[in-house]
Amino acid sequence: MIRRSLLTGVAALIALPAFAANGLFNVRDFGARGDGVTLDSPAINTAIAAARRAGGGTVLLPAGHYLSFSLRLFDHITLLLAEGCVLEAANPAIHTGGYDLAEADLPEQFQDFGITQFHCSLIYADGADHVSIIGRGLIHGKGLVREDPGARWHGATGWIAPRSADPKEIATQGQGLRAIGLKNCRNALVRDVTILEGGHFACHLLGCTNSIIDSITVDTNRDGIDIDCCRDVRVTGCRVNAPHDDGIVVKSSYALGRPVICENIIISHCQTSGFETGSVLDGSYRLSDYRSVDDIGVLGRIKLGTESNGGFRNILISDCLCENTRGILVGVVDGGVLEDVVVSNIILRNPVNHPLFVRQAARLRAPAGTAVGTCRRVRFDNIDVSGADGRYPCGVQGIPDAPVMDVSFSKLHVVSAGGGTAEDATRTPKEKRETSLEVSFMGPLPAYGFYGRNVRGLNLRDCQFDVEKADARPAIVLDDVKGGRIEGFAASQIVQKNGTDIAIG
Template identity: 85%
Template sequence: MIRRALLTGAAALFALPALAAHGLFDVRDFGARGDGLTLDTAAINTAIAAASKAGGGTVLLPAGHYLSFSIRLLDKITLLLAEGCVLEAADPVLNKGGYDLAEADLPEQFQDFGITQFHCSLIYADGASDVSIIGRGMIFGKGLVREDSGARWHGVSGWIAPRSADPKEIAMQGKGIRAIGLKNCRNVLVRDVTILQGGHFACHLLGCTNATIDNITVDTNRDGIDIDCCRDVRVTNCRVNAPHDDGIVVKASYALGRKVTCENISITNCHTSGFETGSVLDGSYRLSDYRSVDDMGVLGRIKLGTESNGGFRNIQISDCSCENTRGILVGVVDGGVLEDVVVSNIILRNPVNHPLFVRQAARLRAPAGTTVGACRRVRFDNIQVSGADGRYPCGVQGIPDAPVMDVSFSDVHVLSSGGGTAEDAARTPKEKRESSLEVSFMGTLPAYGFYGRNARGLSLRDCTFDVEKPDARPAIVLDDVKGGRISGFAANTVVQKNGSETTLLP
């Protein structure tokens, strides 16, 4: 599965613009063996240091099988994984070594271990500019950690003990947790590479500006692509299979020790899925039997807002498809303002839960004094959904003191299994103010098409909600929804509760 054809023709290498600008540094000239047995860490990092000393350049890993611990990129370095190259993350036990030690420089931590720590990656850069990871080679994260270690966020404002005081985090030192990690970098390019089993995060950007992730393939056992506290990032033409966690996720965590808005992010022409790990690369596309903690099944989706301390602005998700995953989920739970988000031209096939959902909550995993955030101006347009689970319609869910505001759904068409009962129609879903972004706690909802609660300025236009089996629930249920408009909707089963004031138009 990890073998590739040898590079055909040196001309393909020298056609790359990066090679024309600077010298080429072949890791074999610095002692790399590429035999899959010898640790090539020192040789690769020595080649990078030589290129840096020369003012920048391209470090080439030709066809071969390279075993390595942490590779540290510097300014103006392009790491080129040639076709036929496999870069394997070494196992610290089997290879008697370890990855660079994780950072321990934050007095407070409001996220799980690893969201802050980047030096414990297979390939990483910290504070670098003009860095690239390109080529048709493969990164195989065989020796990376992907299971939860038990090392969790401290979550206590004022916690000032050094990170090394946590024995669970001490146990993580020397282990690798991600394939690619770029932190506080400018002018970033990740293109064409394939990542198999990427650890906790296959490709993770934190605090980066002007970054492009293009045409990469990820087939992994945890997160695929994470964009956190970044600005001006483009994710294009990517294929991400991530049954055990999110496929492509945008975050605004507190991992930099301050609140940073994640803004001007576009995700276009990408495909995510939740098939068995490795089965996209080998072409078998096997269905995964993975069941997450809420027992809904695989993840693999596109998501915005898992961590929301800094908030989000100007986010575009367009011309994408998701197959056998959870639906697209957008919202804030840790304070911060989410605004001006557009999700358009999307195909969802066989989503295992709510196809489209906007969530506002008040978990507030954040510094003391953080207040409830806001979620406003979100638009879903031209979306086709098939094979949806009838228990979980589209919807919005705010909280009484922070309703979701100005959300619109237009030209959204959903075909679900249906089959809801009169008992389902009579349900009042649980409200959980201090929840994570996930909405599975609400269970089966009392509408088969759309459920809205605690919202202002909700608009549904030219939407259809069809079912394969008869359903005793109304198509739409609105609970404490004011200033709403529904137009171009053929069904007459719209239920409004608790002071809802929504205008129904032809």
């Protein structure tokens, strides 16, 4: 059995210097049973410690069922989950023991507890260099929790109460929040593994540089892949099913205790979806009845900007397939500058809300005095959308004191249900300055193809908006949009309010 497991993943090991130089550490040699009953995390951590003393190495979990609490990785350590391996997150309510305690610092004033705390993970590393989690095995987050205490101390001044005084945080001690958490790591690699029910976050990188997430499969009931305050990260060839939360999301939170820009991020050749949890792995692709808090439907989207304290720069999202999810949402709400974002070569099938949207707001969940953010230079190109809900066209929404700037859409083809009424055409959507990134509060929009408000520099070229049912709304509605060009539409198809310098035709 061990020999078969070694053969599985040989290709992944060829390029790992740690394997060649420092050898292999089989967890069964350190007492792991792999029977699904014995708690194997002490043995696995002993194998990791042996590899660490040797200067690095590959810790092998051969085929078997390993029950585990926290596993911490260190410099030049590779965790190899061989084909036929199941690493199951233990449940503190059932099994003796618990996960490593959350970090002792107290910085989660401006973001949720789980975004900040990483040590309470099934597999984690903090400040490690050349750390890897690879293999064809399965990580089952069965014993992980899906909720955390949330953000604390909003608007607090003066002394912040210690964590030990908060009953909600006391209750989290010993619980596991995520399947994989990598914090302040360099040259990290997550490849080929499968994650089922990954906890609050299935695969979460915070403050990491020069790292890769490649060809992993995530089928979970909260967040899939989170990239926060990172630089030079590639997410490639991944399949993420996350009906209850974001599929792949890029953030720039205050989780490191300071604003840190998230930049040079590539998300390519990935698939996201919002089918029933577990149904992608079993091949049934069952529709989920989850409606989220706004009663619209599933999530599972690709998103940029849930938290935006540090801002975003040089982000590429390309060659992805999104099916039965919310659309692609980009923007800033907590200060920071978002610039030079490209979304290209995307297929969106059956999005449950706006297929493509850029949002600027001023929630400002950030230190006092933080300025309203800036959103500029965003490009959408070569995107096909089918099965869209007629109530929710594509759009751009800024705020009067911080309009979105320099946005373009080209080679965009959207087919929606249509069916908008004359009453819908007269609607003036709500305009909220202090909101999260989500735009569902606007309700049905007064255009069937595109809606823009508070924008400076908008360009639509080679765009086509088709409806399956007759629609009484105009194709495009612009409100306080100044500067730009709309090609391929007659003036009669466009309604402008408070706009100037828009070339049409």
